[in-house]
Amino acid sequence: MIYSILLTFVGAHDPFNPDGTDGPILSYLGTRSFDKIYLFYNTSEYLSRARDLMKHIRKKHRNTDLEFTEIDVSSPTDYEELFRVMTKKVLQIEKENRDLNPEYFILTDSGTPQMQTCWVLLVASNLFKAHLIQGIPAKFAGGIYRPREINLNFKDFPIVLKPPEIDRLNKILLEEPQLETIQKDNLIGNEKIFITAKLSALQASKYDITVLLLGETGTGKELFAKLIHNNSIRKDKPFVSVNCSAINVQIAESELFGHKKGAFTGALYDKEGFFGAANGGTIFVDEIGDMPRELQPKLLRVLEDGTYIPVGETKERKTDVRVIAATNKDLHNLVKDGKFRRDLFERLNEYTIQLPPLRERRNDIPLLIQYFLNEWNTKYGESKIIQEDLMPFLLSYPWPGNVRELRNAVMHMCAASQTSKITLSSLPYTIVQHFKSIKPPPLPVEIPTGGINLREILNNIEKEYYKRALELANGNKAKAARLIGIEPPAFRKALRDRFKELLQND
Template sequence: MPEKTAQPEEQPDAPGGSGAIERVLIGQHPAIVKLRALIAKVALGDVTVLITGESGVGKEVVARAIHSLSPRRARPFVPVNCAAIPRDLLESEMFGHERGAFTGASGSRQGLFNAASGGTIFLDEIGEMPMDLQAKLLRVLEDGEVRSVGSDRAVKVDVRVIAASNHDLASSVRKGTFREDLFYRLQVVPIVVPPLRERRSDIPILVDHFLGLIAARGGGRQITVSREAMVHLWSYDWPGNVRELENMVERLAILCDDSVIDTPVLPPILISGPRPPVIEIPANLPAAGINLRMIVREIEGRYINQALKQTGGNKQAAAKLLGLKRTTFDDKLRRCGVIAPGGTDDKEEP
């Protein structure tokens, strides 16, 4: 794609000036500070960027930040979720189609590449793109031209491409489900957004940020988090990353009393402490034998967690679901290392 030269006179002020990126990509962890510096650098050119990271880490935040700091910021940012669009529609969504190109194409239609003209297209979940379309995208990246479905004419487009994936595309290349040439063409600049559990020091900062947004929306009722509750938020592994934390803060802000989020309102999953390693449950007794006690504990733990999830943390209802008396349930809860609010964590020796 042709390199676009910066045209400062056509651009509005960056939203909020140079400090703007600190207000959208929150965090003080060295990995995030480095990430912001990298974003500011890649924003200036037109190189293709591949953003990878687990679900909810902030890949779209990064993509939008690159666009909003780039000379293209006055032009559209067009996100395309490759996993959400049916496979047979994706090509015409991206590149448009001519009248009669396929059954039901009663008129011609512009594609999203055209809609993003002069701006940035964000190809999210690119790993889900079918192989034949990957070949077409590669040609677009190499030639800077798109060909709409049913047309034999290629048209120049001036669009910057940012792609994202929440799984390792290199392993998709090894498995043969992602084109190697496209992989290298996309990741001219690879950006890896680390999971939240690898930057725990940002958890309190993000919690404050989300509580600030809630206060601004709700007319100023500033909610705080008790020290103990913050320790739990800090210790949890956040498999859903920043999105999970954001949703949790929203939920806790509704549940808490007196504008303070304290341990009793935290769901059991947040106060269960470090999770034991997953134990395999073999269908048949292996020759080497098993540790029956550990396996029974594992099965109990799994069902207890599921019961608590299904009942939104209501222990009485969870005990009933498992056909247990409440006292037996509480006892098992403690043995599995799930600390009930206000309870203890006296674990039985293995």
């Protein structure tokens, strides 16, 4: 017998309608049973409804496994946020139950219209295979409640196409080998802009071409290089990393291409060099923009015909390496200024991947923090956690050092915290100083002869702070309230009573 699973939001008419009759979920469960039911909810009010609903479901379906599933969104009517969070949840559910090979059903009756639309999009795009069920209330069905399956295959129904990266994203989320590879390389993040960069790297790994990684310091350029190498035909060969900004200019050529014994003072033995050591594998040339001008033709020669000459030798050597280069500098400007060869730039620019800074994928910050906390707790046998009132600061800080700076901050906070709960007092000095340096905008001090409406001016200033706090907290009202030192209930009341325009997107 096929294992059956029902997914449904808990709505305002669950468990019962205002007239006391069964709500949508109990009505549907009066027609059939399921092995497992996931009750989706958004707020504590609907969690309470879900718990009440569970009691009534248990009366008739004692053997059904029930689970509460939170959909943590700032607004239940935000299509983009809902679709992103719901997609992640159903993929996780699919992963948890795939050994059972179940048949999925989705009851679309409960929840906001936006939630119902997202269910349709998830199924219509084949992101999630399930039967969509719509209930026909008794008063519209001859006095008897009737469920029916929504047919998305009729002729005039529009075709909903998946984004091209979704299939690869599914593999990353659902297939264990892929997931282990991503985690092993410490590439953590679910934001679309970051997933796109990872998929570009995986695409590049299929071909033996030169790759140029562009991104700010701390964005994980070497990790991306390793991801490409580990998924390429060269994965069983050496991966050699060299940082051009860390090499002494006087011995840079020797470091890269090796030297012969006696080639210069201090050359007491033959040295292979990075390109020789990487033969058959991949060499990652970081900070390529800092490579001395006189060495650039030699690198170009390796890229073009795979040959180089060690210092002190006259005979060419062959090397078979794949070059992945990276920089945080603008190579176009370096070329214009004559500091970087155009022909080398063009040769490196076969395939370019832009790595996003952390400030452009803020939704990944909690995921990264948890990853680094797990790293600390595993190493030291502790159970450090971040207190909720600290998160708005970590989410709004610009992170100029990107993921590297975030990791260092988490390590600092773990070490500084004397208890398992990490509080504001453990924030690193640079982050504290950043928020101390933020000054409020200058207030008007001149009063025209006609006078001013001080109440209106103060109201507008307050509204701007509310607006900015909501932006920094990604719409989360509780976090926004804490950012400006207001209790969440008072913050929400002000939004409802005085700043309704800030709720237009809710």
